[in-house]
Amino acid sequence: MSRVMEPAHTFLPSEWKHANRVHFRSAETERARSERLAAECKRLIEESEKSAKRMQQDANQRLEHRIKDIKFWRQELDQKLQEVVQEIEVLITFKNRVERALESCSEPLKATLDCLNERQKRVAIDLVSDEVERELLKEKDVIEGVITLLQRTLEQIIEQIRMSLKKMLSWWQQMLQNASESRGIYGYWGNKGGVTIRLSFYGHMLCFLNCHLAAHMKYASERVDEFEYILDSQTFQGKKASSILDHKVVFWFGDLNFRIEDHGMHFIRNCITSKNFNLMWSKDQLTVMKKNVPKLQQFEEGPLDFQPTYKFDLNSDNYDSRVQKAWFGLTGKKRKPAWCDRILWRVKPRPPPPEDIFEEGDDDAAKEKKKNLLEDLMEKYPLKVVQDSYTSSMEYGVSDHKPVIGMFRLELRKMYDIPLVRLHAEGDWSADLDAMVTYSPLQPFPSSAWDWIGLYKVGFRSISDYITYTWVKDDQVAFNDEVVQVYVSKEEIPVVGGDCVLCYYSSNLQCIVGISEPFKVHESRAAIEEGLLPENINGLDQAIAS
Known part of the structure; x- marks a missing residue:
């Protein structure tokens, strides 16, 4: 038998209205919760932006302070580095003088020992301990004492140079x-x-x-x-x-x-x-x-x-x-x-060579000039x-x-074909008179207050082999647009004399940029008149005697 289907359940209008009110209240609750969540998110965003801006300002301020500190310490480092360079140069000069003083002591000591040995060869009644022998023994003790003192001083100078170089290299690494x-x-x-x-x-x-x-x-x-x-x-x-x-x-x-x-x-x-x-x-x-x-x-x-x-x-x-x-x-x-x-x-x-550098109608002189210009251009690389x-x-x-x-x-190709500076020793040079150096720049180059002119023996092998040096700015006495004169004290000129050259050293380029023609430094007449042997004299004799 077929089964009769029951009709669908129907609701009253009041029930429908009640269900709608329930859904409406639920929707209102969700909307209010969403609005509160949106407001909370907006508040968090604003607080995050304020916090980020505050952190950025603090970071910028710290960076500014850090940059100022770095600039200050860089200036301090530059100053310390210059002081150490100057100290090392003075130490090297003193070291060279002490070494020459040691060399000069060898001949007087040898002469004294030879005299004592000859006196020991006397026989019989001639073997007398007189005033001459006592003076020779005293001279021997003095010279040996001076040699010991100079050797100890030389060791201290070398150690001081080593420490200064170590300190300078430590600073220099920070300057790169x-x-x-x-x-x-x-x-x-x-x-x-x-x-x-x-x-x-x-x-x-x-x-x-x-x-x-x-x-x-x-x-x-x-x-x-x-x-x-x-x-x-x-x-x-x-x-x-x-x-x-x-x-x-x-x-x-x-x-x-x-x-x-x-x-x-x-x-x-x-x-x-x-x-x-x-x-x-x-x-x-x-x-x-x-x-x-x-x-x-x-x-x-x-x-x-x-x-x-x-x-x-x-x-x-x-x-x-x-x-x-x-x-x-x-x-x-x-x-x-x-x-x-x-x-x-x-x-x-290399930059490309100029187009059509050789033109029709150029004579041999013009072609040679253009060729030299092109070679000069290539030399820079x-x-x-x-x-x-x-x-x-x-x-x-x-x-x-x-x-x-x-x-x-x-x-590397050389950067310059001709010297940047021309040097000349004015007049006759000796330890009896102050001397003058004349120099003139031949090409523009980055000069510095730390540039110096050194006096060298002909045939020197190293920049540090100078006999003496003078600062080009501190000891400058006269100048014009083309020529500059620099003063050299007679106390710095070697008494023995010899064949020498002058060299201009550039602190910025870290090399010699000019060398004079060889010239003669004459022996000191005052030293000769006092009976001092030229081969036993150097710039420290007077200091040792005093």
Whole structure:
């Protein structure tokens, strides 16, 4: 029998209204809760903004104070460095004088000992202990005492010079200009990025750029972007070589993290075992990227004739053998060996020669002049950078990388064809009269109050071999637009005399920029008249006698 379906339950209007009121109150409650949540979020945002601004202001203030402190300490460091340089120069001068004094004592001592030996050869009644012998013995004791004192003084001077040099080098390391750029998490974390240091080498600016770029196989393009960003963002003070690529030579090195693509683990390890490293070069990411990136093409690198330097087990020569843990307890892949650690270099390109430098109708003189101008232009640039070796060192095991070592020879062309300063000794020189030096700059160069003129024996071998020196600014007595005269005290001129030259030393360029023609320093007439032997005299005799 068919079953009759029961009709659906119906509600009364009052029940419908009651259900709607319940839903409405529930919705109102949710809306109020949402509004309270939105208001709380807005309040938290405002408080976070205020806190962030307050922290930023505090950080800016601390940075300003830090910058002021750095500037102040840099000035103090400059002053201390100048004082130490001056102290060392004075010590070296004193050292040279003490050494000459020691040399001068040898002849009088030898003469005294010879006299005593001859007197000991007397026989019989002639063997008399008279006043002459007592004076000779006294002279011997005095000379030996002076020699002992001078030797002890010389040892103290050398020790003081060593300590001053150590202190100066400690300060000098802080004076080298450097720059850094963080490229880690969000561009702020310092686990990735670049650090640059630059210096002047015989007047040529060299730059050393150390980078730690992004890791992992798939980020080759990001590594190049980071490298280009570092090149563009790091700057130095001064007009000379204000950016990295402005330097004459740039050495780029570090954990660059470029990997070997496509080749599998088995193929790479077979190539390493058989030392067929060249089979992996074509898939090296840095080699591949250099074909398409202009800035990379400016850098050179030696052949990778050594096994990849990454990744090793710690304290081992075995490549990565540990099981890598991945997400959700899965086992990850071992790292493939790669040349992550590299050393490259770049020589600043020479500017292109002028177009059509030789024109039709130029005579031989014009062509020669233009040729000389072109050669002068070429002289401003390094001759060549030669890499003598490029290898890795397997004995270090404290890291999962092996260090890479590159040995270079850097040959630089001379910066100037002619001396920057012309020097001349005015009149006759001797220890009897004060002397005068005349010099005139032949080319513009960065002169300094710390420049000095030294008096040297002909044939000197080192800058520190000077007999005496005078400051070009402190002892300046007269000057005009072309010629400057500098005073030299007679007390500083050697009594013995001899063939000498004058040399102008530039503190900024750290080299001699001018040498005079050889001239004669005459023996002191006053010393000769007093009966002093010229070969036994030096500038310290008067001080010792007094």
